[in-house]
Each structure stands twice: as structure tokens, then as C-alpha cells.
Amino acid sequence: MNKTRFITLLLALFALEWLPPIREFVITPFTEHLAAVSAVLLKLFDADVASNGIVIQSLSNGTSVAILAGCNGIEAMICLTAAIIAYPATWVQRLWGLVLGYIAIQSLNIVRIISLFYLLQWNKQWFEWAHLYIWQGLIFLDVLIVFIVWIRWVVKQNKQEPQQPVWDHG
Amino acid sequence: MVRAIIYKLLVKPSLNPRMFLLRTLLWLPLLFLTWYLLSSWLIRPALELAKFLLPLGLPHLIENITIEQHYLFINTYLGANSRTELPQGFARFASSFFTTGQHYPFLFTFPLDSLKYAYGLPILTALVLASPITAKHKLVTFCLGFLLVSLIVVWGLYFNTVNLLALNLKPELTTQAKVLWPLLNESYMQTLIAFGYRIGFLIFPVVLPIMLWAQLNPQIPHQLIHGSTFSTRKQE
Numbered sequence: 001m002n003k004t005r006f007i008t009l010l011l012a013l014f015a016l017e018w019l020p021p022i023r024e025f026v027i028t029p030f031t032e033h034l035a036a037v038s039a040v041l042l043k044l045f046d047a048d049v050a051s052n053g054i055v056i057q058s059l060s061n062g063t064s065v066a067i068l069a070g071c072n073g074i075e076a077m078i079c080l081t082a083a084i085i086a087y088p089a090t091w092v093q094r095l096w097g098l099v100l101g102y103i104a105i106q107s108l109n110i111v112r113i114i115s116l117f118y119l120l121q122w123n124k125q126w127f128e129w130a131h132l133y134i135w136q137g138l139i140f141l142d143v144l145i146v147f148i149v150w151i152r153w154v155v156k157q158n159k160q161e162p163q164q165p166v167w168d169h170g
Numbered sequence: 171m172v173r174a175i176i177y178k179l180l181v182k183p184s185l186n187p188r189m190f191l192l193r194t195l196l197w198l199p200l201l202f203l204t205w206y207l208l209s210s211w212l213i214r215p216a217l218e219l220a221k222f223l224l225p226l227g228l229p230h231l232i233e234n235i236t237i238e239q240h241y242l243f244i245n246t247y248l249g250a251n252s253r254t255e256l257p258q259g260f261a262r263f264a265s266s267f268f269t270t271g272q273h274y275p276f277l278f279t280f281p282l283d284s285l286k287y288a289y290g291l292p293i294l295t296a297l298v299l300a301s302p303i304t305a306k307h308k309l310v311t312f313c314l315g316f317l318l319v320s321l322i323v324v325w326g327l328y329f330n331t332v333n334l335l336a337l338n339l340k341p342e343l344t345t346q347a348k349v350l351w352p353l354l355n356e357s358y359m360q361t362l363i364a365f366g367y368r369i370g371f372l373i374f375p376v377v378l379p380i381m382l383w384a385q386l387n388p389q390i391p392h393q394l395i396h397g398s399t400f401s402t403r404k405q406e
Contacts, residue, residue, distance in 0.1 A: 010377075014369060075372045133289040134202060140376040141293060145191055151395045152187070 006086035013078040028054070031072040034106070038067075038113045049117075056117055063121045065113070071131075073109035076139045077102055083147050089154045097150040104146045108139060187394050193300035201292035201299075209240045212291065212316075213284050216323035217242055220284075227328055230350040231335055240288075241281045244331055248278040248343045278343065280334065287326030287370065290379035291319045297383045301390045311386045318382055319375075326370040333367035336360060 016022055031054045039051030048060040057064035069075075084097045112135045120127040205212065220242055221235045234245040294315040298308050335347040336354040348354045354363075384391050 010373070011369075014373060015365065018365065018368065069368070070372045079373070079377060129206075132283070132286045133206075137198075137289050137293045137376050140380065141194070144380055145187070148187055148391065148394050155395060 001083065001087045003086070006082050009082035009085055010079060013082060014075070017074060017078060027069075027072070027074060030074070031067050034072055034109070034113070035067050038110050038117075041110060042114060042117065056113070058117075058121060061121060063117075065117050065120060067113060070136070071109075071113070073105050073139060076105045076109075076143050079140065080105065080143045080146060083143070084150065087147075087151060087154070093154050093157065097146075097154075101143075101146045101150065105139065105142060108142050112139065190300055190394060194296045197296040197299050198292065201295050202289075205289075205292040205295075206285075209285055209288075213240045213288055213323065216288070216320035217284055217327075219320065220324045220327045223324060224328055224331060228332055228335070228351065231347055232331075238281075240284050242284055242327055243279055243281050245279045246335075248335070248339075248346050282327055282330050284323050284327060287323045287375050288319050290322065290376045291316065293376055294319070294379035294383055297380070301383075301387055303387055303390070307387070311383060314386065315379055315382055318378055322370070322374045322378060325366070325374065329363060329367040329370045332363050336363055 017027060035051045035054050035056050039049055039056050042049040042056070046058075048058055050057050050059055054067045055064050056067070080101045081098060084094050084101065087094075089097075116127060116131055116135065119130055214237070217237045217240075221237060224235060224244070225232045231246060231248075232244055233247055236243045236245070295312060298311045298315070301308070303311075332354075336344055337360060338344075339347070344354075353359050
């Protein structure tokens with residue numbers, strides 16, 4: 001992996017995410033959809049749940065969680081994007097890695113949101129603990145695993161099709 | 171059966187990605203618990219360094235810093251207004267709103283949780299313990315990781331403090347902070363502060379320790395990818 005490219009991309013994408021138009025037209029709508037999807041999944045086994053924008057609320061006891069920066073998995077997606085683009089592979093391989101990687105990250109992120117929603121209702125201290133320390137780490141561990149699995153797939157695919165130009169040593 | 175699993179997981183670890191992930195995840199609960207229980211000691215060097223560096227990096231803004239467990243308490247006189255009496259000497263910072271007085275407590279004190287920048291340590295340790303490398307190599311990686319996490323904590327605490335003082339507090343307080351340190355009025359400085367805070371909170375705490383682990387043990391990611399087994403005995 002080209003480390004310089006990884007770090008440059010990571011910083012550039014992180015700065016891009018922070019631009020007001022990107023926040024307004026990409027990040028906020030994405031986060032709202034994430035909250036809505038989480039609420040739909042929650043409603044499968046808990047009817048007393050509603051979502052409004054980036055907030056998920058329990059109708060029975062009024063507890064609510066807001067999905068803010070750092071909780072929407074965007075930073076993990078940025079990290080995976082930078083790593084995948086920095087690794088020598090074809091753009092098709094990269095695209096597969098990004099799509100499946102994003103799905104893996106957001107699947108775990110939804111588990112995080114749902115678990116935190118119930119943890120908050122049960123015990124605020126445990127909620128803080130899981131929110132600030134454990135889940136944040138697990139999401140990035142997920143990125144590492146997805147990245148390793150993707151590289152294994154790329155290497156395997158390249159061995160099967162050695163005639164294709166796949167290594168760009170940028 | 172149980173013996174075989176323990177043997178495969180801990181005694182003769184292979185670099186099969188599934189087993190590696192399982193070993194890492196098995197270590198995590200124990201390491202998170204240990205890290206939290208020992209946090210007051212583990213975080214102390216970073217807090218002492220932050221206590222020394224923060225007043226230097228935030229001139230005139232911080233009066234005093236105290237450490238309690240894993241919290242850094244930043245004591246300031248922000249919040250004073252022209253009617254508030256303050257001890258002699260504090261008028262030196264901003265005569266527009268500080269006047270003299272006696273025995274006045276710090277007006278604005280806020281605690282900073284240092285652990286939200288330090289959770290990379292148990293993750294790094296889990297990766298190190300799950301990696302089939304020599305004990306010496308594990309120790310070196312852990313020690314360098316500890317140093318790195320301490321620096322991440324200092325970065326995080328610095329930018330957390332300045333972000334609060336310059337951008338996130340009530341306008342009454344941020345205005346006073348900007349009078350005390352006029353550089354905070356510059357828009358480029360505000361951008362830099364917000365960027366430093368966000369990257370120090372969202373990216374550095376876990377990405378840098380993982381990068382350090384990969385950098386110090388390049389054979390592990392390489393063999394995880396290429397699927398060969400690797401044992402401690404082989405490396406020794």
C-alpha cells in the first residue's frame with residue numbers, strides 16, 4: 001500500500017467531509033437516512049420507536065439519541081476509501097471493495113446505534129462507556145478486517161487472471 | 171475439544187484471518203476492562219505532559235490545571251464581567267472585563283475526559299497479543315504504542331480545550347477568550363482548531379495505533395493477506 005497516498009487521501013477526504021455544502025447535501029441526508037433505517041429495524045421488535053431527522057426516540061419513555069459526527073460511520077468509510085484507493089488494484093476491484101466495505105461498516109454501525117439506544121435507556125454510564133470507547137474502536141477494527149479481506153480477494157483474483165494489468169505502483 | 175481450541179487460539183496461533191480476528195476479539199473485553207481499571211495510572215504521563223504543555227500552547231487562557239483520575243480540569247477566569255471582583259493581578263489579561271478583588275474561585279472550570287483519546291491502547295494491545303510474534307517484539311510494539319497513544323491524548327486534550335474556548339462555548343465566553351488570545355479571531359486559526367479537534371477525536375485515537383501495529387509488524391498483515399501460517403517459534 002502506498003502510505004503517502006493513504007495519508008494524503010485520508011486528510012483530503014476528511015477535510016472534504018467537513019465542507020459546509022458536503023455536510024448539507026451529503027452528510028446530513030445520509031445521517032438522516034441512517035437514523036430512519038435504524039428506526040425501521042428497531043420497529044421490527046419495538047413499536048414504540050420513532051425517528052425525526054438524526055434523532056431516534058423511544059415513545060414509551062422519551063429517551064432519544066442523536067446521530068452526530070463520529071456516530072454515522074462516515075469517518076470509518078473515509079478511512080476505508082483512502083486505504084482501498086491507496087492499494088494497487090483495478091478500479092473495478094476497488095469499487096467492489098468500497099461497496100461491500102461500506103455495507104459492512106454501516107451494518108455494524110446500525111448494530112452500534114441500536115445497542116446504544118437501548119444501553120442509554122438501561123444505564124447512562126454504560127452507554128457513555130460503550131459510545132465513547134468500545135464501539136468507536138470496534139468500527140475501525142471492522143475497517144481493518146474488511147480491508148484485509150478485500151486485499152486477500154484482490155490477490156486471489158490477480159493470481160487467477162495474471163494476464164490483466166492490476167498493479168499500479170503509484 | 172476446549173483444550174484444542176485454547177491451543178489453536180493461544181499456544182500455537184496461526185495467521186488465518188478468522189482465527190486472528192477471533193483472538194483479537196477475545197482479548198478485547200479483558201483489555202478494555204484492565205485499561206479502564208488502570209486508566210488513572212496509564213493516562214497519568216499523558217495528563218502530566220498536557221498539564222505542562224496546554225498553558226504554553228494557550229497563552230493567557232488557562233490559569234490552572236488539575237488532574238483527577240483520568241480527567242483534566244481546566245480552570246480559567248473566563249466568564250468574568252465588569253461587575254465581577256477578581257484577585258489582583260488578573261486584570262493583566264483583559265482590563266476591559268477583569269477588575270481586582272480577593273479570594274475569588276475560578277469562574278469557569280471544565281473537565282476533559284482523556285480516555286476518549288486513549289481507547290486505541292487496548293485495541294493495539296489486542297492486536298499485539300493476537301499477533302504471533304516474539305515477546306520482545308510485543309513489548310517493543312506495546313511501549314511505542316503507549317508513547318503514541320500518550321501523544322494522541324495530549325493532541326486531543328489541547329484541541330478539545332481550544333475548540334471549546336474559541337468555538338463551542340457561549341459567545342460571551344468565546345469573546346473573552348479571543349480578547350485574551352487575539353490569534354483566535356483569525357479565521358484560518360479557527361479552521362485549524364476545528365480540523366485539529368475533529369481529526370484528534372475521530373481519526374487519530376484508533377487509526378494511528380493500528381497503523382503503528384502494521385508498520386512495526388509488516389509480516390503480520392502480509393501473511394494475513396497471503397494466508398500462510400506463522401508461529402512464534404519460527405520467528406525465533
